[in-house]
Amino acid sequence: MIKLTGLVKRYPGRTVANNAVDGIDLEVAEGELVTLLGPSGCGKTSTLRLIAGLERPNSGEISINGEVVAGPGCFLGAHRRPIGIVFQSYAIWPHMTVLENVMFPLRVGRHRGRKAESRTRALAALDGVGLADLADRPAPALSGGQQQRVALARALVREPTVLLLDEPLSNLDAGLRDRMRDEIRAVQQRLGITTVFVTHDQDEALAVSDLVVVMNGGRIVEQGLPQEIYTWPRSEFTARFLGVSNTMTGTVTALDGAVADIAVASGTLRCRACEGIEPGSRVSLFLRPESFRLSRRQHDENDWAGTIAFSIYQGDCWDYHVTLAGETVKVRVYREKVGLAHGDTVYLRPDEDAVIVMPESGRAPVVTALREPRTSR
Amino acid sequence: MATLTAVPPETHEPAVPHRRRFFEPRYLILFGAAVVVAYLALVPVGTMLIASLRSTFLGIGPDTWTFGNYVRTFTASGFGALVANSFGYAAATALVSVVLGFGLAWLVTRTNTPAKGFARIAALVPLIIPGILNTVAWALLFSPQTGPLNQVLRAVHLPIFDIYSLRGMIFVQSTHVTPIAYLMGVAAFTSMDSSLEEAALSSGARPVRVFRGITLRLVRPAILAAALLMFIQTISTFEVPQLLGVPNHTFVFVSRMYDALQSFPADYGTVAVIGVFVLVIAAVGLIVSQRMTKRSPTQTVTGKGFRPKVTDLGRWRWPAFAVFVVFFLVTVVLPLAMLLWSSLLPTYRPPSLAALRSLSLRNYLTLFDTPSLLDSLRNSAITALSAGLIVTVLTAVVAYLTIKTRIRGRWLLDGLATVPIAVPSIVMGVGVLYWYLAAPLPLHLYGTLAILIVAFVTIGLPYGMRYLGPGISQINDELEEAASASGAGWAQTFRRIYVPLLMPSLLAAFLYTTIVAFREISAAIFLYSQNTEVMAVKVYDLWSNGDYSTVAALGVVMVLLLTAVVGVVRLISRRFALEHT
Numbered sequence: 001m002i003k004l005t006g007l008v009k010r011y012p013g014r015t016v017a018n019n020a021v022d023g024i025d026l027e028v029a030e031g032e033l034v035t036l037l038g039p040s041g042c043g044k045t046s047t048l049r050l051i052a053g054l055e056r057p058n059s060g061e062i063s064i065n066g067e068v069v070a071g072p073g074c075f076l077g078a079h080r081r082p083i084g085i086v087f088q089s090y091a092i093w094p095h096m097t098v099l100e101n102v103m104f105p106l107r108v109g110r111h112r113g114r115k116a117e118s119r120t121r122a123l124a125a126l127d128g129v130g131l132a133d134l135a136d137r138p139a140p141a142l143s144g145g146q147q148q149r150v151a152l153a154r155a156l157v158r159e160p161t162v163l164l165l166d167e168p169l170s171n172l173d174a175g176l177r178d179r180m181r182d183e184i185r186a187v188q189q190r191l192g193i194t195t196v197f198v199t200h201d202q203d204e205a206l207a208v209s210d211l212v213v214v215m216n217g218g219r220i221v222e223q224g225l226p227q228e229i230y231t232w233p234r235s236e237f238t239a240r241f242l243g244v245s246n247t248m249t250g251t252v253t254a255l256d257g258a259v260a261d262i263a264v265a266s267g268t269l270r271c272r273a274c275e276g277i278e279p280g281s282r283v284s285l286f287l288r289p290e291s292f293r294l295s296r297r298q299h300d301e302n303d304w305a306g307t308i309a310f311s312i313y314q315g316d317c318w319d320y321h322v323t324l325a326g327e328t329v330k331v332r333v334y335r336e337k338v339g340l341a342h343g344d345t346v347y348l349r350p351d352e353d354a355v356i357v358m359p360e361s362g363r364a365p366v367v368t369a370l371r372e373p374r375t376s377r
Numbered sequence: 378m379a380t381l382t383a384v385p386p387e388t389h390e391p392a393v394p395h396r397r398r399f400f401e402p403r404y405l406i407l408f409g410a411a412v413v414v415a416y417l418a419l420v421p422v423g424t425m426l427i428a429s430l431r432s433t434f435l436g437i438g439p440d441t442w443t444f445g446n447y448v449r450t451f452t453a454s455g456f457g458a459l460v461a462n463s464f465g466y467a468a469a470t471a472l473v474s475v476v477l478g479f480g481l482a483w484l485v486t487r488t489n490t491p492a493k494g495f496a497r498i499a500a501l502v503p504l505i506i507p508g509i510l511n512t513v514a515w516a517l518l519f520s521p522q523t524g525p526l527n528q529v530l531r532a533v534h535l536p537i538f539d540i541y542s543l544r545g546m547i548f549v550q551s552t553h554v555t556p557i558a559y560l561m562g563v564a565a566f567t568s569m570d571s572s573l574e575e576a577a578l579s580s581g582a583r584p585v586r587v588f589r590g591i592t593l594r595l596v597r598p599a600i601l602a603a604a605l606l607m608f609i610q611t612i613s614t615f616e617v618p619q620l621l622g623v624p625n626h627t628f629v630f631v632s633r634m635y636d637a638l639q640s641f642p643a644d645y646g647t648v649a650v651i652g653v654f655v656l657v658i659a660a661v662g663l664i665v666s667q668r669m670t671k672r673s674p675t676q677t678v679t680g681k682g683f684r685p686k687v688t689d690l691g692r693w694r695w696p697a698f699a700v701f702v703v704f705f706l707v708t709v710v711l712p713l714a715m716l717l718w719s720s721l722l723p724t725y726r727p728p729s730l731a732a733l734r735s736l737s738l739r740n741y742l743t744l745f746d747t748p749s750l751l752d753s754l755r756n757s758a759i760t761a762l763s764a765g766l767i768v769t770v771l772t773a774v775v776a777y778l779t780i781k782t783r784i785r786g787r788w789l790l791d792g793l794a795t796v797p798i799a800v801p802s803i804v805m806g807v808g809v810l811y812w813y814l815a816a817p818l819p820l821h822l823y824g825t826l827a828i829l830i831v832a833f834v835t836i837g838l839p840y841g842m843r844y845l846g847p848g849i850s851q852i853n854d855e856l857e858e859a860a861s862a863s864g865a866g867w868a869q870t871f872r873r874i875y876v877p878l879l880m881p882s883l884l885a886a887f888l889y890t891t892i893v894a895f896r897e898i899s900a901a902i903f904l905y906s907q908n909t910e911v912m913a914v915k916v917y918d919l920w921s922n923g924d925y926s927t928v929a930a931l932g933v934v935m936v937l938l939l940t941a942v943v944g945v946v947r948l949i950s951r952r953f954a955l956e957h958t
Contacts, residue, residue: 012783054858078861085862091855095877109864
């Protein structure tokens with residue numbers, strides 16, 4: 001179990017207002033995989049490095065399995081914490097063979113193992129990631145995916161209490177990324193090891209996590225189960241970061257228990273209500289491109305009429321930019337063979353269950369980057 | 378503690394860990410290295426400055442602060458001529474070497490002249506032929522009566538070339554520094570994007586116009602930077618002015634300083650003033666040159682793998698190739714052949730069939746029978762190897778500190794370690810000498826090999842940084858952090874991760890600084906005493922005594938030793954390069 005309390009980290013040369021980690025409180029339960037998700041510069045990697053002991057917090061406390069490893073007057077360096085870490089670059093030592101890399105954690109530090117025993121354990125760890133037959137290869141002769149596996153074996157060989165993964169998939173190409181993602185999750189569940197996974201990719205985060213923690217500006221924006229975070233984000237930042245690209249504002253016209261009727265510029269819609277709204281209050285609405293029903297004919301008088309501004313063929317789907325009364329929404333349609341063209345008239349109906357509604361914030365949080373490029377750090 | 382909750386946690390938190398952190402061995406080592414570097418870099422320059430402002434530095438009588446030394450030196454008769462000689466000599470050398478060096482570089486990188494192999498040789502010349510040997514060899518080649526080249530001139534009824542003149546000095550120094558200018562030129566032309574030239578060509582400009590308007594303009598900052606560096610190097614080296622200028626009473630700054638220290642009573646004030654003068658010239662020149670390279674447009678395009686466009690010279694390929702043959706003859710073959718020839722004769726005679734008969738290895742046998750020569754060999758080996766070792770260890774720590782840590786003030790340390798590059802070796806020699814003569818230290822280093830090692834280490838610091846800085850930045854931080862997260866302490870991480878990964882850079886730094894220290898004379902000449910002569914100084918000594926044959930034999934031995942060391946460097950770097958691909 002990992003517990004972070006009031007964790008603050010600022011780097012020298014920056015003002016106090018610009019803390020890299022700005023008061024994080026978080027508990028990672030035993031055996032869970034928690035993802036820190038957010039844009040670059042949100043403090044997720046700094047948080048991971050604080051847990052690892054690679055950075056020294058300015059204030060706050062970190063405990064691993066009840067033992068305080070960083071806090072007022074006490075600090076254990078990375079080499080004295082029960083952790084294993086996989087870096088974004090894998091950090092495979094190029095001057096050693098695969099086996100030497102994996103044996104290293106067993107041959108250094110306070111509890112040094114005997115050589116023969118270390119070798120057996122390292123080989124077992126390599127076997128666990130399917131690389132036992134490459135043990136004597138020089139490390140630089142491996143492919144990206146293999147290096148990734150060596151890094152994982154090296155992180156796990158000491159049987160640490162905590163596994164830390166710093167964007168481990170971002171240097172792999174698309175197909176391999178999905179396979180390694182599943183592999184990491186399988187190993188984590190098999191060993192039941194408490195894991196912190198840092199990523200900027202929401203698909204990765206949703207796919208592997210027990211708990212997703214969304215971060216921005218050094219703080220936790222919200223946390224929850226992947227499916228909660230995806231379907232019912234509680235903040236505009238999360239909604240936007242998870243790819244909800246259509247935003248509207250509207251006024252609540254009627255509220256009937258769990259259902260709200262809302263008037264927007266293009267017409268009206270009905271959706272699930274949320275806390276903190278009442279008839280007459282202004283609300284923000286978030287709609288995913290895929291949560292519209294789009295047709296060429298009007299089925300219902302409440303359908304919104306619009307015209308296609310332009311269309312993009314994506315292979316498995318079409319993306320349309322539809323001009324409604326004064327605004328443009330993005331709509332994604334699957335399973336359609338013949339697309340629509342510029343100027344076609346269409347009718348839109350938002351999917352009731354998929355509309356995300358929240359009370360209008362005085363000031364919408366500024367979203368700096370919706371996605372960062374995969375290659376950047 | 379619970380009663381203290383009103384105090385924000387941050388305010389009382391750092392005190393405890395910070396104090397403990399400082400006493401970790403890691404921080405003590407780093408702090409120690411920082412102190413050593415600061416001491417080495419600042420003390421000679423500081424001493425020189427102070428000495429120039431004292432009325433009777435190292436003398437007898439009241440010692441007060443004064444500008445008297447400056448007034449006296451600048452108003453002394455002959456100071457104008459001294460400045461004119463020094464600047465004329467350095468400027469002409471810079472001009473000749475840069476025009477030749479960049480011209481040759483252009484031929485190699487941008488044309489189809491069959492001369493690619495010369496790039497390698499040119500890189501070796503300044504390493505294996507120390508300036509003092511080059512000077513000695515040319516003095517023999519152009520000796521007024523017996524020099525073979527002057528005999529050739531006389532045979533075709535041309536006036537002989539007087540090597541003991543300003544022209545002679547410029548010529549000899551140019552042969553020594555042109556290979557360096559050439560290497561800088563190769564770097565500048567290779568990093569230039571030839572599509573810039575192609576764009577001009579396709580805009581309708583004729584090739585000559587493109588060369589003038591685009592090519593030259595783009596390399597102009599590099600040319601100016603190279604010229605400034607050649608100027609600084611020329612104005613601050615000892616051997617050429619001393620051997621070729623002094624016999625004819627042509628003095629420049631360096632020889633004037635040496636002269637003032639040799640005379641009795643030694644004029645420490647004047648020497649310090651001229652030293653400060655040279656130091657300021659070098660520092661300003663270096664700063665300007667670095668600014669220029671930084672702002673150079675060619676800098677913006679480095680890093681990509683360009684294949685520079687090759688111009689077809691057509692029929693001119695072979696004349697261009699002949700230029701390289703001459704370059705090779707003048708910088709390598711003639712000086713080495715002259716040394717070898719003289720070393721095989723009991724007394725010098727011009728090359729002839731008759732002289733062939735008296736060739737013998739007797740001079741070499743004499744070398745090994747003369748204790749003072751063997752001592753100089755031993756002294757050179759001890760000082761050069763220790764300097765190489767100390768520089769390597771020190772710069773490894775400094776480079777680690779400045780690149781891999783976030784310790785406050787690390788930029789200052791980086792600056793300090795590069796200060797000596799702006800300090801001409803002659804200033805370094807005099808500064809170190811003054812400090813150890815004047816400072817009330819418990820240890821008397823003057824007259825020991827240690828004082829030479831101190832000077833060589835200081836001179837070598839920037840070279841060590843040049844190898845270890847890039848070497849350490851190439852090592853991804855995460856490689857160190859992965860070791861730390863694997864449970865390895867700092868010392869283990871350094872030994873098992875950094876040292877093996879850095880091995881090529883460490884070896885290169887060690888061998889290169891060893892070579893620099895081995896060839897060094899401009900500082901050593903002020904610091905040696907009876908029992909601590911190093912080889913380069915011994916060559917000068919023997920030359921002054923007119924013992925040319927022994928000089929030549931000793932020179933050949935030096936060249937062989939240097940060639941062996943350079944060969945080892947090549948072998949090692951090739952081995953490591955192979956291992957890492």
